[in-house]
Amino acid sequence: MIIYKTEEEIELIRQSALILSKAHGEIARHIKPGVATIQLDKIAEEYILDNGGKPSFKNYNGFPFSLCISVNSVVVHGFPSNYVLNDGDVISVDAGVYKNGFHSDCAYTHAVGEVKPEVKKLLEVTKESLYLGLEKAAAGNRLGDVSHTIQEHAESNGFTVVRELVGHGIGRNLHESPEVPNYGRRGQGVKLQEGLVIAVEPMVNLGSRHIVQEDDGWTIRTKDKLPSAHFEHTIVVRKDKPEILTTFDYIEQAKNS
Template sequence: MIIIKTHEEIEYMRQAGKVVGDTLLKLEEIVRPGITTAKIDEIAEEFITKQGAKPSFKGYGGFPASICTSINEEVVHGIPTNRVLNEGDIISIDCGAILNGYQGDAARTIPVGKVSSEIMKLIEVTKESFFKGVEKAVVGNRLTDISYAVQQHIETNKFSVVRDYVGHGIGRDLHEDPQVPNYGKPGKGPKLVSGMVLAIEPMVNIGGFKVITKPNGWTVVTVDGSLSAHYENTVAILNEGPEILTLTK
């Protein structure tokens, strides 16, 4: 069941979204060669809690950390450890926060030091594909109009879109209906109405789209070992147009 949010609920989600957006901006500043993903997680948790919020991911389904840190061929759900980031890596940081009972959820892929032009293109196309999807997140469209727009931009740029993991509705719960695929034919799925709130999150690989979960039960990696990027925001669908709740800069 898709839960339609009231204006008051969306205002609460703006507040939670701001915490998430500000946290990711903070983390972008500290990502550098030599830092560990555990340290990034520590800084994220401290920053979130100082805003009066709680990390959404910590303990969620047994997840042991406050953020997901996915490096290079890791697509999503990477667990922070004492692994050190190296020059030329990329790291996808997925962050969630709950404030006043409502959730925010967003992700960014960040280069560690200098990376190749191909890797920068992967990061940029992934981000662009999100905004292509948001252009279709308007009242009266169908859900897969978003999906189609995302996929078209990714594949036009010769990358592949992950199919096993998708975006989702969000509100009081981190994951609500509907699922939001990043691929598919347009004109399908539920009609978009004011008050829907969606986490739209393209996951994009340089190589093939197939992924597999590592033995830790969490970390998803590309089957072919190719690099992967992730870009996500929480988006409210409103009569006046879509509002990105987790984009604070």
């Protein structure tokens, strides 16, 4: 069942999303060679708690951390660890915030130092595919219009889209209906209506689209061990275009400071 949100509920999600976006900016300031990924988790958790939120992911179905940190060939759901970032790595940081009874969800993939040109392009194209997909998230369109646009942009640039993992509705629960695939057909799927809040999150691979799950029961890696990228926004469907509730602005400011 799809739960459409009132304007009051959307405002509460917006407040959650602001803390989350600022937490991402705080994390971005610390992403550089020599930093252990567990340090990023501690920074995020402290920032979220200090600003009146709770990390959505911590203890979610037993997940033990505040962030999903996925380095290089890890697609999503990676554990923060004592792994120290190296020049040339890519790191996806996925976080959620729970505040006022509502969740928000957002992910960004960072290049650490200088990365290979094809990896830089992977990050650029995945981010572009998110925004191109979001342009289709207007009332009256179908969910397949969003999914198809993401797939088309990624694949036309020579990359592949992960199919087993999808975006999702979000609100009082971290994961709600509907599922939001990153592949599909135009004109198919749920008809989009105002008040639908969803997390759209392209996961795009440099090599093949196939993935494997590691023995920890969480970490998802590319089968060919080539890099993957992941970007995500929480948005609300509006009449002519979506309202993007999370923002990458704080990340970009941190990178440029």
